[in-house]
Amino acid sequence: MSARFIVTGGGTSGHINPALAIAGLLKQYYKGKDEECEIIFTGRAEGLEGELVPKAGYDFRPITAMAMPLKPSPRFFKALMALNKGKAQCRKIITEFKPDAVISTGGYVSAPLLYAARALKIPVMIHEANAFPGRANKLLSKGAALVMTGFPDQEDIFPKAKLVRYTGNPVRDIMFGNTYEDSRAKLGLTGNDKLVFTMGGSLGAKTLTNFILGAASDPKFSDIKFVLSVGKHNAVALPKDLPSNLEIKDYIDEPNIYLAGSDVCILRAGAVTCAEITATGACAVMVPYPHAAHDHQTYNANVVAKDGGGIVISDADVEAGKLTDVLMGLLEDDDRRLSIRHKAASKAVTDTNERIIEAIKEALVKD
Secondary structure, eight states: OEEEEEEEOOSSHHHHHHHHHHHHHHHHHHHHTTOEEEEEEEEOTTSTHHHHHHHTTOEEEEOOOOOOOSSOOHHHHHHHHHHHHHHHHHHHHHHHHOOSEEEEOOSGGGHHHHHHHHHTTOOEEEEEOSSSOOHHHHHTTTTOSEEEESSSSOGGGOTTSSOEEEOOOOOOGGGSSOOHHHHHHHTTOOTTOEEEEEEOOTTOOHHHHHHHHHHHHSGGGTTEEEEEEOOTTOSSOOOSSOOTTEEEESOOSOHHHHHHHOSEEEEOOOHHHHHHHHHHTOOEEEOOOTTSGGGHHHHHHHHHHGGGTOEEOOHHHHHTTTHHHHHHHHHTOHHHHHHHHHHHHTTOOTTHHHHHHHHHHHHHHHO
């Protein structure tokens, strides 16, 4: 006996990484039952998924897709033609592969597969990572066999789905079980050493990078160590002579240690980043990416920050210099940092993997 799934989701790592994580969980679950699990992916060959999915070892079937404009424009007709072409491609893939279900983690690349699956009466399962759902997931949740949510209290957002389950967002196992003290020791921090860690994602973050460059040079922070992960394609030209208290890295192999061991973390607020904040119990200042679709990062950050689980400050306020006082206030207040850590950690979903598998099993039985 074997199980078959087609998984889709793309455009950004925020869609692709959860898709790969869910595929990995399914493989692991069925392997534990001594059953086969065949999984293929659909997406745009020229999209990030076209690079990351084959690299992860999965069969990738390229399809046509284009983002629908928010307002009427000539581009609408091009997007509609692309959607129709993609639907036809996906109908062929579904007919040949005969999946038990299709699973989407969002992005416009998912629309052709979900439309085709609905037309062919194949169960549709959706994982919505963000606190504010994407257009594709929200629109195509009607009649879905399952919607899994990364944030709590979203049942009313998907009223026409057959089943809605709060699973949380999948993160790597290394994010759990890190203490502040052990992580500091691994980072070589002793005594009253204080560390500020900043990470802006694979493309870096211009506003955050500029802030850290300025803060590390500010005499007020001369005794603070800064570690900045700029990403491999950082938009800011870095100076040749860096302050002695600033370390810059292209990539962080073990972000769990930095998140757990830093006194303050300054981060964007993507769905997976927010899950990592809670999993590590980080004391985080979240600066939502201002150009995210529907400003969904602000929604994500506010869920984490509610009841004192973190601090949210806008990109514009950082550029206006307001983060300096916020950071200084946190570094001078040990009790507040500890409180933020505890409240952030209390929001972690420690059994996301199990919740996802149980939700999929439940939906397969019900549909």
